[in-house]
Amino acid sequence: MDLGLAGKSVIVTGGASNIGRAIVLTYAQEHAKITLADLDVEQGEQVAALALKAGAESVQVVKTDVTQLSEVEFMVGQAIQCYGGVDVLVNNVGWDKLQYFSETGPEFWQKIIDVNFVGMLNCTKTVLEPMVQNKGGAIVSISSDASRQGEAREAVYGGMKAATNSLMKSIAKENGRYGVRCNCVCPGVTVPDTDEEMSANSMWQDKSAMFTDEQFGKIAKSLPLKRLGKGQDVANAVVFLSSQKAAGYVTGQVLSVSGGYTMIG
Numbered sequence: 001m002d003l004g005l006a007g008k009s010v011i012v013t014g015g016a017s018n019i020g021r022a023i024v025l026t027y028a029q030e031h032a033k034i035t036l037a038d039l040d041v042e043q044g045e046q047v048a049a050l051a052l053k054a055g056a057e058s059v060q061v062v063k064t065d066v067t068q069l070s071e072v073e074f075m076v077g078q079a080i081q082c083y084g085g086v087d088v089l090v091n092n093v094g095w096d097k098l099q100y101f102s103e104t105g106p107e108f109w110q111k112i113i114d115v116n117f118v119g120m121l122n123c124t125k126t127v128l129e130p131m132v133q134n135k136g137g138a139i140v141s142i143s144s145d146a147s148r149q150g151e152a153r154e155a156v157y158g159g160m161k162a163a164t165n166s167l168m169k170s171i172a173k174e175n176g177r178y179g180v181r182c183n184c185v186c187p188g189v190t191v192p193d194t195d196e197e198m199s200a201n202s203m204w205q206d207k208s209a210m211f212t213d214e215q216f217g218k219i220a221k222s223l224p225l226k227r228l229g230k231g232q233d234v235a236n237a238v239v240f241l242s243s244q245k246a247a248g249y250v251t252g253q254v255l256s257v258s259g260g261y262t263m264i265g
């Protein structure tokens with residue numbers, strides 16, 4: 001199916017690694033014009049080269065710390081200057097380190113809040129005006145299944161992802177009249193297969209700090225679909241939700257792409 005994304009201006013934050021990388025490469029196959037915003041520009045450029053080969057109409061990499069509003073404003077300005085506007089924002093940046101809440105403190109909480117939530121506020125606020133002016137746009141935010149039922153060792157992260165779900169619903173209600181749709185995708189455990197798929201500061205650089213191989217195996221076995229997630233699984237849902245042609249009547253929704261880990265009616 002042609003998703004009608006060819007030539008559209010798409011921003012993907014955190015596009016240099018794992019899920020974000022798969023999202024960039026999937027928009028490339030749809031011939032979009034892509035702004036890849038990440039802290040890791042070197043890895044971003046490698047993903048950009050792959051995206052051009054995969055069919056992207058154009059790709060620019062803009063070094064951005066999404067927690068800094070001024071840097072986000074510069075990055076969105078680049079998208080508007082180069083591609084004439086912003087049709088799609090994918091809020092993909094996120095970060096976590098698995099620890100029991102009782103072992104964490106304010107410095108750690110603030111980092112989780114800034115990277116997982118303040119970054120989304122900055123990016124969402126900055127694209128809204130051009131989208132409203134343009135009378136349309138789509139925002140897809142990457143949340144987590146940890147937002148839906150709580151997870152041990154992910155208390156603050158899960159809380160911020162639940163905040164993201166609620167934020168997107170509110171923004172969807174406020175801006176539907178302007179043709180702006182907002183949705184969330186919740187991955188389950190989604191692990192990069194190779195080093196090539198990870199940026200330097202990917203939270204997967206030390207996989208064993210997340211789970212042991214035995215734990216990864218147990219998680220996969222416990223899922224109805226019997227395997228861990230891949231970046232491509234998440235990317236397919238993101239691209240679908242951002243397509244006006246495919247999902248033009250879908251807004252304010254939270255979609256799990258997690259092999260059946262959560263099933264929420």
Ligand SMILES: NC(=O)c1ccc[n+]([C@@H]2O[C@H](COP(=O)([O-])OP(=O)(O)OC[C@H]3O[C@@H](n4cnc5c(N)ncnc54)[C@H](O)[C@@H]3O)[C@@H](O)[C@H]2O)c1
Nearest residue numbers: 014017018019038039065066093094144189190199202203
């Ligand atoms: N991988 C999973 O198992 C999983 C599960 C549930 C939800 N998620 C969510 O999916 C999203 C992507 O996860 P991933 O596994 O691909 O992560 P990752 O750590 O592999 O990649 C994140 C990317 O974001 C960039 N980044 C980090 N902080 C940034 C900042 N302040 N400004 C700009 N860029 C920054 C990093 O450089 C990196 O390229 C995140 O929102 C994450 O919370 C992931």
